[in-house]
Amino acid sequence: MFSYTIDNDLELQLIHPTFAPKIHRLVSAQREYLSQWLLWPPHCTKEEHFSAFIEQSLHDYATQKSMVCSIFYQGEFVGNISFNSVSFSLKKAEIGYWLSQEKQGLGIMSRAVNAMLEIAFVKMELAVVTIAAATENRNSRRVAERLGFHLQGTLPHCENFNGRLVDHAIYSIKRDDWLNASQ
Template identity: 55%
Template sequence: MFTLKVDNELNLALIEPSFAPKYFDIVSRQRAYLSQWLAWPPHADSEVFFHSFITKSLLDYAEGKSMVCGMIYQGELVGNISFNSINQNLKTAEIGYWLNEDFQGKGIITRCVSKLIDMAFNELGLNKIQISAAVDNQPSRAVCERLGMTLEGIITSSENLNGRIIDHAIYGLIKDNHQ
């Protein structure tokens, strides 16, 4: 398994087929919680859903289009973080993530996003990172603000989130402005 150390209790692991049962277990128990801000949980009705996601993610990774990782906290797979898209032409990437509700409040997302930002700027040669969060998703927006990202704007009617039309807050960080 390819892993990237974040700190003494946290690693990122390139997504792999063995994650499918654990992802399905988390989503089966926390579907309502995850569906507040993510469109896909209502459709994640079997391990097959996650096997398909993993296969596509690994193909996109091989083509340099994205990078999807599991977040491993104290040895346990607790969520997912990714460069949802990598645009080499523009030297940009968009980060997305989700976390098992039982592990909220431990700084896991902030630490993992920080690691991906460092990787993007120092290893991938990118110049900008972007995160799109639902306007009302205060925990996600707080991650962006803690990491010094700039609110670039609000996109109205940006997503149909399981029948609810929501606006997105777009945060960006330029390499030259990163400490």
């Protein structure tokens, strides 16, 4: 099973069927918070929903379409980060993520996204990585900006959160820019 140790406190692990109960517990406890910026929490109410998601995610990983990892902070499951899509022909990927409300502000997501950039640019030899964040989601946007992503523009009406239409800020970072900033 793929795992990536970021530091003594933080590790990414390829999503695994045994994680379904952990994900279900965290999402159940923070459904209202997570539903501000994610479409799926109101609809994923049973452990079986997460088991099905994990099964599909592992299939997509095997076919190199995506890669979903769980984030563990000090041994505790705290969220997920993923390449929502990967295109080897275009040499690009899109990162998506979510984090427990209680673990915000500890630098967890910035370190996790930076680890995913290393995987994308060094191990997978991709050329560009993008992040799409709701324009009002300042925390998510700050992660992208802190890591050197460039705002490419805004796309209107990208998601509908129960009648609330959300615009997306689209960020990207190129391999050479990330490598130069990492040195």
